[in-house]
Amino acid sequence: MSQIADIHKAFLSSKGVSTDSRNNNQGVIFFALKGANFDGNKYVKDVLSNGAAFAVADDYSLKGIENIFVVDDVLTCLQELALHHRRYLNIPIIAITGTNGKTTTKELVAAVMSRKFNIMATQGNFNNHIGVPLTLLSMNKTVELGIVEMGANHVGEIELLCKIAEPNFGIITNVGKAHLEGFGSFEGVKTAKGELYQHIKNNNGKLFINHDNEHLMGMASGIENRIEFGVESGFISGQTTKNDPFIAMSWQTEDGLSYHIQTKLIGSYNLENILSAICIGHTFNVKPEDINAAIEDYTPTNNRSQFIQTAHNKIIMDAYNANPSSMQVALNNFSEMDATNKLVILGGMKEMGDDCITEHQKLLDTINKLTFEKVILIGTEFKAINTYNAIFYEDNESLIKDIQLKPIQNKSILIKGSRSNKLEELLPHL
Known part of the structure; x- marks a missing residue:
């Protein structure tokens, strides 16, 4: 049995993962991450003496101590464990990225999908090289579907997150000028976000795409396995009927059925986020009345619209x-x-x-x-x-x-x- 398999076995017997020695770590598996101003290895013995079940460290002076797994690099191990666990779960994973709207879209998709499935979605802004593994490791065998938000400020980061989460469904909300210090240019943004499309294409997954967005349509050129939505046409179409201050909207299915929703969201720019959630829900056969109820019940928080x-x-x-x-x-x-x-x-x-x-x-x-x-x-x-x-x-x-x-x-x-x-x-x- 490989070391990752051994650590996964220990993880399954634990109460979950912790990366903070200051938390209540009773029964958890502690990952001793390092940063510019801290080294988790220094706290491993204390965490274990305070009730942690196991620890993963990369300080070889800790080798041989009971319940400590010593690895070459703790962060890499955390990411590899998350991938191993994702394959163990073997559930649909929907990845969401984009310049704007990815968190709102993630929350709307989660609200809709939870009407039919036992889901787990990214909490807060846990959308980076540490947050995505922790999101995956928060899922257990009762979870039927995962929703993973992916953030990035450099080219290559989405590709890494896709290798960890192996999503079979993906959506880019949009591409715009953000984090230009890291991406270098708008073309750099498109390259970075487009890494999700490339992963989906290479692994026979399925894309959800706003066909009114010419940048996204251009980036998805050549990818056939996709479901489109938009204002006028698509698998799902929808239009704002009122925006004063909350959005009211109507949406239609391909076969001509029409529905109306009064939301608690502000800003006509949120229409595409709502349509994303409707399209994904309808693809997974969530009942229209459940889709509508989920979106109408959703209230934004965290200073977002x-x-x-x-x-x-x-x-x-x-x-x-x-x-x-x-x-x-x-x-x-x-x-x-x-x-x-x-x-x-x-x-x-x-x-x-x-x-x-x-x-x-x-x-x-x-x-x-x-x-x-x-x-x-x-x-x-x-x-x-x-x-x-x-x-x-x-x-x-x-x-x-x-x-x-x-x-x-x-x-x-x-x-x-x-x-x-x-x-x-x-x-x-x-």
């Missing part, structure tokens, strides 16, 4: 992430909404590399053409550009001080920015 009514203002809180494409659609959607006294508060976009000034200027050029009563900009990214009539603040604290002196009231507010801006700090003052 949330509608918040405060004592003084109506707020669209969309500050989990930001890049040029997501900024553009959020601003256009807000511009088109039937609301008065519109205020936009934007935080700077991160990881834009050499394109930082250019992309922020494009953003402000767009805003200048739209009709907002007032625009507030936060962050040094806006410092070197023409901000037109917008009001600039270095940081949240500076804006909060001004709000305390002159409260903002009776406004419809869009708050949008990269996660590191922590724009949610503004909410108590609005």
Whole structure:
């Protein structure tokens, strides 16, 4: 029996995987990961003495100690164990990636699929080279279907995650300008996200694809095993019927049946995320009434397109992430909404590399053409550009001080920015 098989046997007898020595590790198998500022090997003995069942380490001085597996590299072992476990489970895995909307799509797909199957989906943002293995290892034999979100900021990362998760179904929500420091260019983004398509093609899997997206259609050229959806036609089609502030929509099957949904989602850009979930659910024979109920019951959290009514203002809180494409659609959607006294508060976009000034200027050029009563900009990214009539603040604290002196009231507010801006700090003052 190979070492991975031995570790998998130990894993199955344990209470799960831990990578943090500070957790309650009673009965778990502890993986002693290393980072720039920590070395899990130093805590292995303590974790075992505090009740862990097993540990995996790559410090050879620990070799021979009971219940410790010593390997060449703990991270590689974690990934190989996840692959071994995925093959042991032998269930359908749906992989989801994309520049924008992948988490919302993942949550919608999970909501729909859980109406028929016992599913397990990525929790939080566990979508990288550590998070994907942990997601797979959170599944047991009662799970009938897995939904795995895959994030990346460098070419090659999606390919690695596909080798670990071996998805048989895949969807790319969209491709846009994000993490340009790592990808280098928009073409780099397409290459990186396209690694999912390549894996699906090479392994006879099935793609779900928005045929209204010309970039995705071009990337999927030559892949025949796919199911398309879109606004006008496809296996599933659908249209927004209202967006004020929540999306109402209708959707149709290929055989002409039609349904209507009132969602709790804001932003017409979420239509493609909803259609993705409908298409996947319908492919897996989830009943239409269950699809509709799942989507209508879904409420976004985590500062993702949330509608918040405060004592003084109506707020669209969309500050989990930001890049040029997501900024553009959020601003256009807000511009088109039937609301008065519109205020936009934007935080700077991160990881834009050499394109930082250019992309922020494009953003402000767009805003200048739209009709907002007032625009507030936060962050040094806006410092070197023409901000037109917008009001600039270095940081949240500076804006909060001004709000305390002159409260903002009776406004419809869009708050949008990269996660590191922590724009949610503004909410108590609005």
